[in-house]
């Protein structure tokens with residue numbers, strides 16, 4: 001019992017003595033969901049919902065897809081374990097609840113075998129292609145909202161439809177094959193943190209398809225459904241200590257478990273081309289209009305994360321819960337949510353916004369999640385336009401408060417410039433635009449608005465004098481005092 005055993009299908013009989021394992025069949029299943037982007041979030045969210053459905057007797061299953069070389073690692077880990085993995089739910093009171101999940105039954109890697117990926121998507125049993133390709137994966141220019149045709153991979157795919165590289169090339173190749181073989185279309189279901197994520201996916205795919213194959217674009221526009229959805233579950237990056245804990249306490253070797261909070265939510269527009277699994281049986285909420293839920297989540301939870309993350313990383317707090325434990329950070333977050341984020345949301349039917357804000361502070365404070373500020377700050381150039389900058393724009397339009405959000409932008413600029421926190425430790429900027437961010441931030445001393453002039457991130461914010469004077473004032477003070485906490489205090493004091 002004490003020798004750790006490897007996670008795989010054969011060993012489930014033994015693992016069952018230590019934690020719940022799938023007792024449902026995992027062979028000859030309907031692989032009706034093809035999921036692109038099998039990161040921690042997918043494995044804690046959609047794959048978990050499918051696991052719950054399978055426990056209820058459904059035969060729905062997932063084939064995971066990775067499109068990039070970097071996805072080989074998860075492919076190897078999953079293949080080695082018969083696609084099984086442990087989901088470790090960490091409760092605020094210290095309770096740890098691990099469970100083996102078996103809803104993923106196959107995996108294909110686009111860079112290795114693009115034909116296998118297209119075939120999978122074009123199989124008659126495939127009904128849904130779901131996506132977690134991150135905010136940056138949709139290839140649109142945040143300033144204009146239009147598809148970015150400058151992307152070299154996109155240009156390659158347009159000229160060579162038989163050599164797909166990005167999600168757009170793969171989707172059009174598969175949809176073309178379905179249409180040509182007389183199969184029905186399917187549903188493309190975005191699970192990323194973007195407002196109107198389904199509409200956005202549709203717009204981007206159609207922009208691409210119209211250039212690559214206009215006839216196909218017409219068919220897609222008519223036949224494919226793109227439901228909007230709001231997804232939610234905090235899923236930190238797996239650390240070696242999670243693996244060690246499984247090995248030590250459960251004698252289980254899992255190459256890549258996932259940890260998450262107990263909370264889970266999925267609100268989906270009920271608009272599917274060829275039917276869908278009965279997700280409502282396992283707590284998924286189907287609505288006719290998901291927009292208010294999406295906006296609330298992005299502008300409160302995700303923005304709240306960015307507020308804590310970007311201020312916290314500069315101060316030197318390592319995790320989101322360590323930020324919330326700092327009274328100044330907690331009241332800064334609360335004031336931002338109450339004064340800047342919530343007012344522009346207006347009333348949402350059936351939602352108590354104060355209770356929602358309280359629940360966020362509680363979730364962020366979960367001391368066992370230890371969600372690193374680094375994860376939150378990753379790819380801020382793609383996240384902030386959706387989470388925070390849109391709130392600044394909307395508040396500017398109605399004369400609302402912008403000070404608290406603006407300080408977050410100023411802190412981000414300072415971190416990108418100095419790359420060192422206020423405890424003297426290095427800050428690692430993980431962002432596709434990290435070079436551009438650093439170069440722009442570095443000019444701040446001589447040109448205080450240089451950072452804001454990055455139009456692909458901030459749009460025309462630089463033209464708004466109310467914003468620029470607030471930003472310049474804050475940036476000056478940060479550069480002078482080198483203390484983010486002093487600025488936070490000053491702003492709160494003047495509120």
Ligand code: CS2
Pocket residue numbers: 193231232233234235301302303305306375376377383
């Ligand atoms: C986070 C999200 O990426 C981020 O910055 O805010 O990953 C967040 O944890 C999830 O959206 C929670 O549902």
